[in-house]
Structure formats: structure tokens, C-alpha cells
Amino acid sequence: MRSLMGLIKPNLVLLRAKRFNSSGSTNPAMMFPCLDKMERVSEELRTTTVGTQGQNEPVYGKVKSGFEIFKSNRPFYTDYGGVLPNFQIAYETWGTLNEDKSNAILIHTGLSASSHAHSTNLNQQPGWWEKFIGPGNVCLDTNKWFLICTNVLGGCYGSTGPSSPDPADGLPYATRFPMLSVHDMVRAQKRLINEHFGIEKLYASLGSSMGGMQSLSYAQQFPSEVNKVISVSACARSHPSSIAMRHAQRQVLMGDPNWNRGFYYPTAAEPNKIPPHVGMKLAREIATVTYRSGPEWESRFGTERLDDERSPVLCPDFLIETYLDHQGEKFSLEYDANSFLYISKTMDLFDLSLSHKERSIRRRARAKELYESGTLNEAQDPLLDRTSDKKRHRTSTVEQSYQDLKQGCKPLLDNDVLVVGVKSDGLMPCLQQREIYSLLDGDTNPNVAHVELQESESYFGHDTFLLDLEHIGRSIGQFLCK
Amino acid sequence: MRSLMGLIKPNLVLLRAKRFNSSGSTNPAMMFPCLDKMERVSEELRTTTVGTQGQNEPVYGKVKSGFEIFKSNRPFYTDYGGVLPNFQIAYETWGTLNEDKSNAILIHTGLSASSHAHSTNLNQQPGWWEKFIGPGNVCLDTNKWFLICTNVLGGCYGSTGPSSPDPADGLPYATRFPMLSVHDMVRAQKRLINEHFGIEKLYASLGSSMGGMQSLSYAQQFPSEVNKVISVSACARSHPSSIAMRHAQRQVLMGDPNWNRGFYYPTAAEPNKIPPHVGMKLAREIATVTYRSGPEWESRFGTERLDDERSPVLCPDFLIETYLDHQGEKFSLEYDANSFLYISKTMDLFDLSLSHKERSIRRRARAKELYESGTLNEAQDPLLDRTSDKKRHRTSTVEQSYQDLKQGCKPLLDNDVLVVGVKSDGLMPCLQQREIYSLLDGDTNPNVAHVELQESESYFGHDTFLLDLEHIGRSIGQFLCK
Numbered sequence: 001m002r003s004l005m006g007l008i009k010p011n012l013v014l015l016r017a018k019r020f021n022s023s024g025s026t027n028p029a030m031m032f033p034c035l036d037k038m039e040r041v042s043e044e045l046r047t048t049t050v051g052t053q054g055q056n057e058p059v060y061g062k063v064k065s066g067f068e069i070f071k072s073n074r075p076f077y078t079d080y081g082g083v084l085p086n087f088q089i090a091y092e093t094w095g096t097l098n099e100d101k102s103n104a105i106l107i108h109t110g111l112s113a114s115s116h117a118h119s120t121n122l123n124q125q126p127g128w129w130e131k132f133i134g135p136g137n138v139c140l141d142t143n144k145w146f147l148i149c150t151n152v153l154g155g156c157y158g159s160t161g162p163s164s165p166d167p168a169d170g171l172p173y174a175t176r177f178p179m180l181s182v183h184d185m186v187r188a189q190k191r192l193i194n195e196h197f198g199i200e201k202l203y204a205s206l207g208s209s210m211g212g213m214q215s216l217s218y219a220q221q222f223p224s225e226v227n228k229v230i231s232v233s234a235c236a237r238s239h240p241s242s243i244a245m246r247h248a249q250r251q252v253l254m255g256d257p258n259w260n261r262g263f264y265y266p267t268a269a270e271p272n273k274i275p276p277h278v279g280m281k282l283a284r285e286i287a288t289v290t291y292r293s294g295p296e297w298e299s300r301f302g303t304e305r306l307d308d309e310r311s312p313v314l315c316p317d318f319l320i321e322t323y324l325d326h327q328g329e330k331f332s333l334e335y336d337a338n339s340f341l342y343i344s345k346t347m348d349l350f351d352l353s354l355s356h357k358e359r360s361i362r363r364r365a366r367a368k369e370l371y372e373s374g375t376l377n378e379a380q381d382p383l384l385d386r387t388s389d390k391k392r393h394r395t396s397t398v399e400q401s402y403q404d405l406k407q408g409c410k411p412l413l414d415n416d417v418l419v420v421g422v423k424s425d426g427l428m429p430c431l432q433q434r435e436i437y438s439l440l441d442g443d444t445n446p447n448v449a450h451v452e453l454q455e456s457e458s459y460f461g462h463d464t465f466l467l468d469l470e471h472i473g474r475s476i477g478q479f480l481c482k
Numbered sequence: 483m484r485s486l487m488g489l490i491k492p493n494l495v496l497l498r499a500k501r502f503n504s505s506g507s508t509n510p511a512m513m514f515p516c517l518d519k520m521e522r523v524s525e526e527l528r529t530t531t532v533g534t535q536g537q538n539e540p541v542y543g544k545v546k547s548g549f550e551i552f553k554s555n556r557p558f559y560t561d562y563g564g565v566l567p568n569f570q571i572a573y574e575t576w577g578t579l580n581e582d583k584s585n586a587i588l589i590h591t592g593l594s595a596s597s598h599a600h601s602t603n604l605n606q607q608p609g610w611w612e613k614f615i616g617p618g619n620v621c622l623d624t625n626k627w628f629l630i631c632t633n634v635l636g637g638c639y640g641s642t643g644p645s646s647p648d649p650a651d652g653l654p655y656a657t658r659f660p661m662l663s664v665h666d667m668v669r670a671q672k673r674l675i676n677e678h679f680g681i682e683k684l685y686a687s688l689g690s691s692m693g694g695m696q697s698l699s700y701a702q703q704f705p706s707e708v709n710k711v712i713s714v715s716a717c718a719r720s721h722p723s724s725i726a727m728r729h730a731q732r733q734v735l736m737g738d739p740n741w742n743r744g745f746y747y748p749t750a751a752e753p754n755k756i757p758p759h760v761g762m763k764l765a766r767e768i769a770t771v772t773y774r775s776g777p778e779w780e781s782r783f784g785t786e787r788l789d790d791e792r793s794p795v796l797c798p799d800f801l802i803e804t805y806l807d808h809q810g811e812k813f814s815l816e817y818d819a820n821s822f823l824y825i826s827k828t829m830d831l832f833d834l835s836l837s838h839k840e841r842s843i844r845r846r847a848r849a850k851e852l853y854e855s856g857t858l859n860e861a862q863d864p865l866l867d868r869t870s871d872k873k874r875h876r877t878s879t880v881e882q883s884y885q886d887l888k889q890g891c892k893p894l895l896d897n898d899v900l901v902v903g904v905k906s907d908g909l910m911p912c913l914q915q916r917e918i919y920s921l922l923d924g925d926t927n928p929n930v931a932h933v934e935l936q937e938s939e940s941y942f943g944h945d946t947f948l949l950d951l952e953h954i955g956r957s958i959g960q961f962l963c964k
Binding site: 029030032081082166173176179240241244248255262285302308312313316322355376395398401426 | 506511520658722730733780781786791796875877883
């Protein structure tokens with residue numbers, strides 16, 4: 001499917017470029033090659049037969065292979081009151097599980113990653129943490145540890161997600177998929193750990209960004225079933241600014257008419273439906289700003305344009321714009337739009353507070369009750385136009401809210417915890433990792449360690465965890481061996 | 483036109499809310515009231531007769547009135563090689579011009595503002611800087627100063643912009659409007675100052691955000707025609723991160739099918755065209771994140787949802803989301819989409835460097851030549867698919883680029899300059915105001931003053947200049963009287 005983008009020749013784009021009324025105007029009319037290109041992609045997608053053969057095999061599912069599958073046939077009740085009658089989790093492993101099963105480390109991924117953290121015999125492509133894993137590696141030494149990485153529940157790289165069939169009718173769940181939480185992802189992983197591997201206690205739960213939320217969640221939900229906890233560039237609860245940025249991404253994607261409220265998967269009846277590739281591209285461009293920006297961009301792109309002698313255009317023109325355009329386009333057909341929406345939302349919803357935990361337990365119990373009585377799908381959650389509701393300001397104070405969070409973090413107090421932050425990160429700013437340290441009584445609790453990378457040490461912003469083996473990788477390696 | 487939003491009753495929205503396949507699914511299907519609402523707005527716009535009476539009177543033009551108009555009938559050549567055969571500038575004034583015309587202060591606006599900085603007899607609505615202006619005011623004392631504020635060239639509140647008729651055929655320019663620069667806006671204002679008011683030297687050139695760019699530009703282009711320069715929350719050249727955020731806004735707007743490459747104004751032939759209100763709403767939501775975010779949001783919204791007991795939804799759900807949704811919707815029919823695109827781009831392009839200035843002078847001369855020979859509209863600027871160009875990294879070093887900027891700032895060295903920055907500003911971060919100070923040899927140049935507001939002093943992010951009379955207003959007032 002990726003090669004589709006290669007079909008679209010620049011000269012073809014130029015040939016069909018639209019000009020409006022140029023001859024009668026005072027100035028030359030502007031051209032929009034970026035829009036021409038997107039229209040061309042839509043046309044190609046519409047006329048390509050991919051996706052019509054098997055209605056439950058969306059195209060991006062074919063991008064990845066080489067993972068193992070764990071299937072669970074017992075119902076899974078979600079934190080927000082839904083159910084999955086069954087589910088599967090894609091996973092990969094590296095290293096060898098020792099005899100007493102005490103050397104397992106669960107690696108949690110960020111939003112859009114697959115289980116492929118490192119190359120394997122089944123999939124020899126480099127993984128997303130290729131440099132951080134290997135025999136004798138300063139970060140994750142496969143001679144010592146047995147590493148497990150999963151594609152999260154809700155994802156589209158082998159695990160059950162919105163593109164998977166709803167057992168009720170065999171059609172893709174789409175937006176009939178139940179709302180998820182980061183805690184749900186972790187409980188699904190725990191079945192794999194316990195039921196498939198027979199591991200009772202992880203040596204470590206480790207992750208960055210949304211993975212760092214999962215590592216904390218594992219310890220909050222099952223404190224006695226994990227030894228060490230490593231959380232990089234994450235938080236105990238999302239910041240409203242991060243929610244705002246993800247909100248923008250989701251609304252943009254949902255605004256693409258091809259998204260069709262989530263029902264864009266080709267079916268036998270409508271084989272020519274196409275994914276919302278324009279919305280995905282735009283959403284990824286916004287996301288990329290939050291992942292990178294930072295000082296890197298100044299030295300890499302500055303404010304240079306592709307060509308200072310040309311008249312500026314509204315399509316990509318500055319180097320930084322062409323970079324974003326390219327990043328967006330690459331991603332636009334690689335990841336399932338609904339998976340993106342659901343998982344993005346779980347990050348907004350992530351919250352370690354006690355009240356949040358208690359509500360989730362109540363809702364899971366209620367979902368079980370309704371599902372077992374066969375009435376879950378009738379549950380009404382009438383959505384009025386919420387923006388016209390009168391509530392516009394928070395009802396709890398900052399201090400009350402902090403205390404609620406502190407209560408929720410109590411189970412982690414006996415775990416060994418490493419919290420890592422990066423100064424140039426605008427999405428999960430350093431104050432959030434300092435908050436975790438404070439919630440765990442870092443100043444007086446010898447179990448908690450905190451590392452903060454200064455700008456001089458790393459300048460890739462939020463994405464530093466993907467790139468900086470020297471500071472991030474080494475800190476993790478040292479903490480694991482402590 | 484604004485009242486159109488009032489027509490859309492929440493209960494109507496609910497009645498037509500779409501549900502897909504809910505009865506056959508495992509879980510209840512999700513609903514999308516926010517999308518229902520946008521579709522309803524489109525329907526209302528399509529069936530409303532507004533806009534069909536005069537094809538050159540776009541709806542938002544009716545929102546504002548009460549300004550004066552200055553018309554210039556000599557051609558205006560733009561920095562990027564276009565021409566306006568004639569143009570008009572909307573402006574308002576406060577206070578009295580003294581006899582020797584030495585007390586005039588030109589107030590420059592940010593991106594989306596009108597000339598209405600303060601209430602007048604003609605328009606008694608509060609202006610966007612209402613608190614900062616008045617007799618005896620700590621910031622702008624109308625007993626002392628004669629204040630002039632314009633709607634910028636390219637705008638849609640009375641000044642010539644993309645919604646104005648192209649004299650070549652009488653139809654709206656749309657995207658046949660020539661690309662603008664901040665320097666162009668200033669040269670247009672200068673005609674008003676010189677030709678209408680007969681003012682030879684401004685007492686001060688003053689502005690915030692894009693207005694702060696204009697105030698610097700005035701002094702760079704006409705150093706001997708302005709005494710004091712005040713630039714708040716602005717920069718000498720945009721940062722790639724700011725360009726990235728504005729790029730995202732523009733691409734989202736251009737992705738709305740109703741934008742139609744700029745040709746969305748209703749005409750006699752196509753009276754039912756509607757403006758790209760969804761794209762504008764989304765663009766404004768992204769912009770709002772860059773204008774505010776900051777510590778304010780934590781204390782105002784935190785991570786509270788409208789209702790913790792309801793299942794989360796992909797439509798606005800968190801307080802911060804409903805705030806953004808509301809801000810976006812308010813703006814979506816208030817401002818011309820093309821004006822937004824052009825003016826947003828001028829901020830990206832703003833650059834005080836010498837090489838930039840020299841290129842602009844060359845291009846204006848070339849435009850004059852082509853226009854006078856009647857061949858400007860044939861000028862070819864072939865736009866290839868620039869994203870596939872090979873240039874991906876900057877060609878000048880950070881240091882070379884800085885020196886170019888320093889050369890360009892030389893004309894300002896003899897002006898009295900005040901530079902103000904705000905710690906919580908993510909869009910025009912403090913390092914950019916410190917850069918201006920450094921470019922003007924602030925450490926050794928007694929003419930330059932620098933004020934930096936700490937987070938404790940103001941926490942509204944970039945928008946602090948609109949709200950903080952105490953720190954920003956008072957600093958300006960003191961500097962003016964110095």
C-alpha cells in the first residue's frame with residue numbers, strides 16, 4: 001500500500017494543476033500543488049482494488065507482520081463501561097526467559113508504535129527502539145533480560161482495535177468499539193504476561209510517552225506484580241495543553257468527510273470507500289509539531305524557504321513546512337484512523353487519581369452486569385450538545401485535585417521507580433515528571449529516582465526517548481542493574 | 483450573520499443525530515453531536531440568502547462599521563512581486579492631533595483585529611484594547627496622544643484584501659490577491675500617515691504580536707520618520723516552531739472542501755457557495771492553543787470533563803475542549819478565510835534581515851516594470867511539487883543568518899526601542915525578544931529597553947498583551963513619557 005504514494009508522479013500533478021481565472025486577473029493566480037496531490041491520492045485509492053478482497057482486512061494491517069498473537073476468549077470489561085467479548089494482542093520477544101521467570105521486562109509503546117521494538121528473525125526490519133536493545137546493550141541487554149513488547153489494545157498492528165470485527169455481526173467495530181483507557185491496555189497485557197508466559201512478577205515495566213503512562217499504570221493496578229518501574233517523558237495525568245493539542249488532531253481527522261464517523265472500511269456493499277488520508281496527514285502534521293519543535297528545528301531548518309527567489313505560496317514553502325508535509329504524508333496511509341482517535345483519547349483520559357480508579361472499577365462491574373444480561377448495547381448515554389452546558393470552570397481546586405492524585409499513586413510507594421524528563425519537551429513538559437517525583441515523595445523516598453535532561457544534553461523535544469541512547473538509554477540500563 | 487449560530491437549536495441537533503448500526507453491535511454506538519452541528523451550520527448557510535444580494539459584499543464585511551476609509555489610487559507594489567492598482571485602508575482615531583503634528587502614535591494590530599482598538603462615537607462597542615486607551619490612561623493617554631489604528635492591508639474589516647474586487651474584472655481577488663508581507667502593510671499605512679494626516683514623523687510606532695512586527699518594520703523602513711518603537715511579544719524573524727503551527731492552521735483550512743482554493747464567495751452564477759466555516763473553526767482552535775495554553779489553563783480547566791460519570795466521547799468532552807470548540811465556532815463566520823491565510827503567511831515570512839530587504843526592493847521594482855508593460859499577470863512562477871525537492875536542510879549557518887539579521891536591524895539603532903516579552907508565551911517565546919534586544923546591542927545601547935514578564939506576573943501566554951494592563955500597559959505608558 002505504501003507504494004501507492006510512489007505512483008503519483010509529480011509531472012502528472014503539474015499537468016492537472018488547477019488555475020482559476022488567471023488570464024483576466026491583475027496578478028498571476030496562485031497554484032496549489034499540495035491540494036492537487038491530495039486529490040490525486042484520493043483518486044488512486046478509489047480506483048485501487050486493495051481492500052475489496054477481504055472486508056475485514058484493512059490495508060494498513062498488511063504493513064506489519066512477524067509478530068506472535070495471544071488470544072483471550074474471556075470477556076474483557078473496559079474502564080468506561082464497554083466490553084470486548086474476546087480480544088487478541090500482538091507481541092514480540094527478545095532474549096530468554098530464565099527458569100524462575102524473574103527476568104522479564106515489559107516494554108510499553110507510545111501511541112502509534114507496533115510490537116516491533118527491535119529486529120527479529122521473523123521481521124528483520126529495524127524496530128522503533130533498535131539502538132536501545134541487544135546483547136550487551138547499555139540500555140536493554142538481551143543477554144540478561146527477557147523483553148516483551150506488545151501492540152496495544154486498540155491498535156492496528158495485530159491487536160484487537162476498531163478495525164477488528166465486532167463478534168456481534170462480523171463487521172468492523174469502527175466507532176462501535178468501546179472507549180478505552182491506558183489502564184485497559186495494561187490489563188490486557190497482563191493476561192498475556194500471566195496466562196501465556198506464566199510470569200507472576202515482572203522484573204520491570206518500562207515505557208516512554210504513552211508507554212510511560214502504561215508503566216505507571218501497571219504498578220498502580222498490580223504493585224506486587226512488578227519490581228521496577230521506568231517512566232520516560234510521561235505524566236501522572238495529562239496537562240490541559242496536551243489535551244488541547246490532541247483534541248485539535250482528532251477534530252481535524254474527524255472533519256475529513258472520508259472519515260464518515262468511523263465507517264470508512266470498504267465493505268462488499270461499498271467497496272470504494274477510502275480512508276480519511278487527508279485528515280490523517282493533517283493530524284500527523286500537528287502531532288509532529290508537538291513531538292519535535294524544540295531547538296533542533298532552529299539548527300536544522302531555521303526560517304529558510306525552498307527557494308527565496310520564488311514568490312511564497314500557501315502550500316509547503318518553508319523547509320519546516322516541507323518536513324511536516326512529508327511526515328504527515330508518510331503516516332497518512334500507515335495507521336488506522338480510528339485506532340489513532342481512540343488511543344489519542346486514552347492519553348487525554350490518563351489519570352492515576354484515586355477517584356478515577358474507583359469510578360473505573362464501578363463502571364467495569366456495571367458493564368459486566370449489562371453484558372451478561374444481554375442489554376449492554378442498549379445502554380443510553382445521551383449526548384447533548386455539551387459545549388452549551390454551563391459548566392466552564394473546574395469544580396475542584398488545584399490542591400484537591402493534587403491530593404486525589406497523590407492518593408491514587410500510593411500503591412507505587414514501595415516500587416523502585418525511575419522518572420525521566422527532557423527539558424525541550426513541550427508535550428509532556430518537565431514539570432509533569434517533577435510532579436510524579438513529588439507524588440511519590442521523591443525527596444524522602446529512597447525508592448524513587450529522577451533524571452532530567454537539560455537542553456544541552458538533548459534537543460529533540462518529546463521524541464528524545466526515540467533517539468537519545470546516550471542519556472536516556474544509559475539511565476535506564478543503570479537503573480535496571482541497580 | 484452571527485445570529486445564525488443562534489438558529490441551531492440543540493434539540494434539533496439531537497433529533498437528527500446519526501447512529502450507525504447500533505442495534506446489532508456489542509456496545510452502544512458512539513454519537514457525534516459536534517459533527518451533526520457542523521453539518522447543520524452548513525445547511526443553514528446554504529439556504530440563507532445572505533451574500534446573494536451583492537457578490538462583492540461578503541457576510542463578515544457587515545460585522546464591522548464605524549471606521550473611516552483612506553483610499554489610495556496610485557499602484558502599490560508588494561514585496562513579493564505583485565501589485566494592487568489601488569487600495570483602501572480602514573482606520574479609527576482617538577485624541578487630538580496637535581498643531582505641529584508631533585503627538586501621533588500608530589497602533590498596529592495582531593492578525594485578526596479590526597481598527598476598533600477602543601470605542602468611539604461611531605462604534606460604541608468596546609475595542610480590542612479598550613482598557614489600554616483613554617483620557618489619563620496609564621498606557622495610552624488620549625489627553626496627550628493622537629492615536630491611529632488601521633485594519634491591515636489584506637484584512638477584511640474595511641481594508642483592501644482578498645475579498646475585495648480585483649479591478650481587472652470586478653470579481654473578488656480571492657487567491658488571485660498578491661502575496662503580502664508585514665512590510666507591505668506598513669508601507670500602506672505610511673501613505674495614510676503622510677498623505678491623509680500630513681504627519682511626517684510619528685511619535686511612536688506601537689504593536690503586539692504581528693503588530694510588534696509592524697512597529698519594528700516601520701522603523702526599519704523609515705527610521706527617521708518615527709521616534710519611539712514599541713514591540714510587544716513579537717520577533718525580528720519567525721521561529722520554525724511558530725511557522726509550523728501556522729502551517730498546520732492553514733493546511734487545515736485549505737483542506738475544507740468549501741474553501742475551494744479561495745473561490746468560495748457567492749457569485750451570481752453560484753449564489754449558494756458557503757465559506758469554509760469548518761476549516762476556519764478548526765484553524766482557530768489550533769491557533770487558540772498557541773495564543774493561550776500556559777498556566778492559566780491548569781487553574782481554569784485542569785483535566786476536568788463536563789461529566790465524569792458519562793462515557794468519554796470523541797466530540798468535545800474535557801472542559802478545555804469545550805472552550806476550544808466555543809472559541810473556534812465564534813470565529814468561524816467572523817473572519818474571511820482568505821484574509822486569515824494571507825495574513826498568517828505574512829507572519830511566517832516576517833524577517834528584518836538585510837538580504838530579505840534587498841530581495842524585496844528588487845522584486846517591487848520588477849513588479850512595477852511588468853505591471854507598467856501590462857504583462858504582470860503572465861508572470862510565471864511554476865510550482866513543482868516542492869516537497870520532493872532535495873533541499874531539506876538550511877544552507878546558511880545559524881551564525882550567518884544572525885549576522886544577516888543584525889545588518890538588517892541597523893537602521894533601528896538610533897531609535898528609542900522598547901521590547902517586551904512574556905515568559906508564558908509559547909508562540910513568540912522570550913528568547914525572541916531577547917534576540918531583538920541583542921540585535922540592537924541592548925547591553926551597550928542606551929536607546930534600547932527590555933522588559934520580560936515572569937510567569938508570576940502574567941500567565942495568559944501569548945495573549946497577555948490583550949489582558950495585562952498592569953504590567954504591559956504601564957510599561958508602555960512609562961516608556962512613551964520617558
